[in-house]
Amino acid sequence: xxxxxxxxxxxxxxxxxxxxxxxxxxxxxxxxxxxxxxxxxxxxxxxxxxxxxxxxxxxxxxxxxxxxxxxxxxxxxxxxxxxxxxxxxxxxxxxxxxxxxxxxxxxxxxxxxxxxxxxxxxxxxxxxxxxxxxxxxxxxxxxxxxxxxxxxxxxxxxxxxxxxxxxxxxxxxxxxxxxxxxx
Amino acid sequence: xxxxxxxxxxxxxxxxxxxxxxxxxxxxxxxxxxxxxxxxxxxxxxxxxxxxxxxxxxxxxxxxxxxxxxxxxxxxxxxxxxxxxxxxxxxxxxxxxxxxxxxxxxxxxxxxxxxxxxxxxxx
Ligand SMILES: Nc1ncnc2c1ncn2[C@@H]1O[C@H](COP(=O)(O)OP(=O)(O)O)[C@@H](O)[C@H]1O
Numbered sequence: 001x002x003x004x005x006x007x008x009x010x011x012x013x014x015x016x017x018x019x020x021x022x023x024x025x026x027x028x029x030x031x032x033x034x035x036x037x038x039x040x041x042x043x044x045x046x047x048x049x050x051x052x053x054x055x056x057x058x059x060x061x062x063x064x065x066x067x068x069x070x071x072x073x074x075x076x077x078x079x080x081x082x083x084x085x086x087x088x089x090x091x092x093x094x095x096x097x098x099x100x101x102x103x104x105x106x107x108x109x110x111x112x113x114x115x116x117x118x119x120x121x122x123x124x125x126x127x128x129x130x131x132x133x134x135x136x137x138x139x140x141x142x143x144x145x146x147x148x149x150x151x152x153x154x155x156x157x158x159x160x161x162x163x164x165x166x167x168x169x170x171x172x173x174x175x176x177x178x179x180x181x182x183x
Numbered sequence: 184x185x186x187x188x189x190x191x192x193x194x195x196x197x198x199x200x201x202x203x204x205x206x207x208x209x210x211x212x213x214x215x216x217x218x219x220x221x222x223x224x225x226x227x228x229x230x231x232x233x234x235x236x237x238x239x240x241x242x243x244x245x246x247x248x249x250x251x252x253x254x255x256x257x258x259x260x261x262x263x264x265x266x267x268x269x270x271x272x273x274x275x276x277x278x279x280x281x282x283x284x285x286x287x288x289x290x291x292x293x294x295x296x297x298x299x300x301x302x303x304x305x306x
Binding site: 001002006009010013069070071074114117118121124125148149152153154155156160161162163166169170173174 | 184185187189190191193194196197198217218219220222223227228230231234238248249251
């Protein structure tokens with residue numbers, strides 16, 4: 001993948017396939033320690049210990065249409081080749097937590113890319129699920145929680161073009177603020 | 184600053200203008216393959232462009248959705264167009280640049296853009 005945000009989009013689809021009603025996506029950067037942490041946490045069907053062990057193996061998938069599942073292994077590789085770490089924790093009928101840690105000063109670090117498009121696509125294509133997106137840069141944080149937005153919007157869906165536009169503006173503006181870009 | 188109060192205003196406005204989907208008989212479904220292979224090949228901007236173009240032109244009879252692996256990974260990004268009473272059309276090696284033409288010529292005017300469709304790639 002050319003951007004980590006594409007790995008996030010891909011791996012988050014597993015959470016949706018797992019029937020998750022709530023997905024939390026966390027992207028945390030720390031410039032002093034040159035680290036980035038990406039977390040994808042869901043309350044989907046989860047995996048058994050065996051399945052967890054197999055999920056990072058490119059020849060494992062429970063899908064029957066195609067034998068090879070590459071999503072998780074690619075994400076793992078992207079983290080490990082920077083000297084970072086990768087973890088999958090899961091419990092059957094409870095959920096899954098995928099955590100990838102990157103060393104951003106590594107020559108093999110792939111940029112995060114257009115994370116805003118990834119988050120918006122997940123939200124607008126899956127309006128029946130809830131998403132909590134948390135972005136943290138050097139200790140400054142903002143969050144976008146679709147449960148909060150739905151309370152305000154009532155019957156108006158999150159994929160209504162004006163709502164999507166508002167969310168894009170919100171994410172871009174807040175990201176700039178916590179990066180120290182604008183006051 | 185984008186505020187939650189703004190969302191309230193958007194809600195009021197949207198409630199007034201939101202049209203109920205027209206009669207399902209003429210609904211066109213655009214389906215973008217978004218499995219690992221599709222995403223890696225560039226499906227995200229393609230899906231984005233379809234959503235934006237359909238919204239911009241206010242095409243109420245078109246829905247844009249995503250699916251998993253369509254099974255021809257070497258032709259990704261792949262987009263399938265389903266329309267009642269017509270054969271499925273498969274667009275391959277899609278890019279965001281091709282989207283406006285497909286929306287205009289195919290979805291609006293009913294003419295398949297054959298140079299982007301699967302037939303012309305497999306021949
Ligand atoms: N969040 C999750 N919850 C439950 N099962 C998961 C999750 N992520 C991955 N899996 C399981 O691991 C398999 C492999 O995932 P992945 O490597 O992304 O390949 P693919 O999605 O292409 O099959 C999935 O098919 C699914 O059975």
